[in-house]
Amino acid sequence: MFFVRSQVRLFMVLAVMLLALAGAATVSAEGPVTVTLMEQNGSGEKGTATLTDLGNGKIRVEVEVTGAPADVPQPLHIHEGTCATLNPKPKYPLTAAVNGKSVTEIEVTLAELQSKNYAINGHKSAAEIPVYVFCGDIPLASSLPTTGGDFNSTLLLLGAFGVVVLAAGLALSRLAPSTR
Numbered sequence: 091m092f093f094v095r096s097q098v099r100l101f102m103v104l105a106v107m108l109l110a111l112a113g114a115a116t117v118s119a120e121g122p123v124t125v126t127l128m129e130q131n132g133s134g135e136k137g138t139a140t141l142t143d144l145g146n147g148k149i150r151v152e153v154e155v156t157g158a159p160a161d162v163p164q165p166l167h168i169h170e171g172t173c174a175t176l177n178p179k180p181k182y183p184l185t186a187a188v189n190g191k192s193v194t195e196i197e198v199t200l201a202e203l204q205s206k207n208y209a210i211n212g213h214k215s216a217a218e219i220p221v222y223v224f225c226g227d228i229p230l231a232s233s234l235p236t237t238g239g240d241f242n243s244t245l246l247l248l249g250a251f252g253v254v255v256l257a258a259g260l261a262l263s264r265l266a267p268s269t270r
Contacts, residue, residue: 123200125210125226127155128173133223137190139210141228143200151184151194155212155224158190164223165213166192173209173225187212204231 125139137155144150153166164187167180185194208228214221 123204123229125228127153127210127212127224127226129157130173130211130222130225131214133157133214135190135212135224137224139226141200141203144195147199148195148197149200149203151192151196151210153184153187153190153192153210153212155187155190158187160189162215163188165216165219166194166210168196168203168208168210168228170206170208172207172227173211175207176209176211176222176225181208184210186216201231203228206230 121143123141125141127135127137127139129136134157135155136157137153139154140150140152142150142152151168158164166184166187168182168184169179170177170181182196182198184196185192207230209225210228211225212223213219214223
């Protein structure tokens, strides 16, 4: 009898742990990613862009650049490719930097921006848009070897397994003889 009751407790504890793990993992947001913006075309401008996952398919892009001209709006974009092989057509427009600062919220996930090559670049001014003054490659997400699945499917399966274990524990508890 003691053996059956301890098995039931083990099932219950395991089920609760699996469900908690699956739930906690699905609500966590990705941490900020910092992009180093390097000078281009002798501009003297360099800095960083911080990409923060806001959830619900949105990120915030905060750009801070030193060496920028005073009070001159400088167009910013996220492009496909790298700084070395930039697709000239912008993928995501960002708010123009003024005095070296810009903050923009865009509808894309951080995971998407780190799934293939993207770069952030700044232009000298709206009048001189072809002149790039800084650029930085968004780092690719480090990844484990692919197994054909994805993280969300794994969490779904983990949660389903937790429910099955919980149901099995409850069924065993009904079958266990009472000691009273």
